Amino acid sequence: MPACSVCGLTSHASQAGRAVEATEDFDSFYAAVFARLVGQLALVTGDPHEAEDVVQEAMARAAPRWAQLRAYDAPEAWVRRVAFNLAVSGHRRARRRLAALLRLGPPAPVPPVSVEALALAQALQGLTVAHRQVVVLHYLADLPVQQVARELGVPVGTVKARLARARGALAARLAEPAQKGKQA
């Protein structure tokens, strides 16, 4: 085991080595999950810039405790949970939006998406935050109902009920424009 160049202690050197390793590990974790989490959070918040900000804030909270988090089975679930909590709290959301606006300036335009995607985004915004969360976790993050329940801290039955209601509401909302188009 190499010794530390300052104090000569092997344990110290191994600690420093572990820190470097953890930093590199966090960087690769960040690169792997950031865009994916932004995509998921954007469906919950309805605003990609806000999603970016909450994910970055969750990452900032994960960074100092990464040595502990990297031992978890799914550190991504921890970051997503923090980001969800940040996105849900109205007061914190308003404060964060203001801070983000001051820090980043006005948001850059989002590239246009297809008409269907736009309709889906609008339909999602008609759901409650709780319903959007289960839809994103179950359909987008591909988590089974039990894991969604664990991640959100609610009973499995509640997740199932929310999923059913969200599906119904989405189907109704997505059917409306199509029917209007047919009538026209």
Next chain:
Amino acid sequence: MNELRDRLQELADGYARSTSPPGPVAARRRGRRRRRRAVAGIVVAGMLVVGASVGLLPALKLPRPSQPARPTPAPQVPQLAAWFHATYVPSGFQLANDRERPVERLRTPPIRGAQSFRLVKGNGEFTVSVNPDLRQLDVARETRTYPSVRLVQVRGHTGLLFPRRPDNFYTGLTWEERTGLVMQVLGSQGVPDRMLLDVAEGLRIVGTSGGKIEITVGPRPPGWIRVGRGTRWPSLGEYLTVLPRKHEQTFTKGRGRRPYFVIAEIRGQFAPLRSADKPKLVPETTRESVRVHGYPALLDHDPINHFLEVTWREPGGIELSVQAAEDLGRREVLAIAEGLRQP
């Protein structure tokens, strides 16, 4: 379902592609800044606690300079015992009701251990209890405070009797049985004075080892039954003490007609009137500070129950208030208040 999954994935991918991540370095920097702020907050809070403790220590440790003992103030009493009367009454109003009664204790629980008795046929009720608010009875002060009080001998002590009169249906007898124990027999619905005295003489009062007082009421004339025994019947006497007392005069423009106003006077209220003394029962009530007779007063407007009320305290522990229907107007209410005088 697969279609929904695919469309969600497409939408999320669109958002993910459009994002420009600030990078892990920025996240770490932001995290460090958060931690520094948290640590600084803890340090500042700790310093404040230490500073406050250090500031308090001398006050706790240093011997206090000896101060000359203040002379005990003489008991405050009104210069005149007579009730206040209105010298200004808005035109058309006449006195409809003039009565004396104990002050209600509506915001407190019923008096513990109170025993009430009611006449089966006809009107009459009396309650025997320990006054929960008084530890000693200053007979000299009370006789100079109330115009209607009479001194009587009860169980070998000097007691105070508020006798039955046309304006006083709440008769009352109170005396200090022994140090720290002020007893009372409160009559309502016109119980005769003699009965209060007889009930008091027939009481058996025993102090138990646990510091509680056991009261046994002696035999009563036929027709009187115990109220509430084994039931939850309420009794008015459980919410009243003989002292302090209130005098009320109601003025109307004719029987049962609005608007009205009531002049109320409570004796034995010594502390200066504070904003919190008269709790606002209705959240919509607006409160204003005014002066009456040169003393600070509170003028409340309750828009839900449609009344105005001005309250203030005069020397000698007298609390006065004028409550009126809001139609009467603020100016008239204050004019009535300014016109109150002792004869």
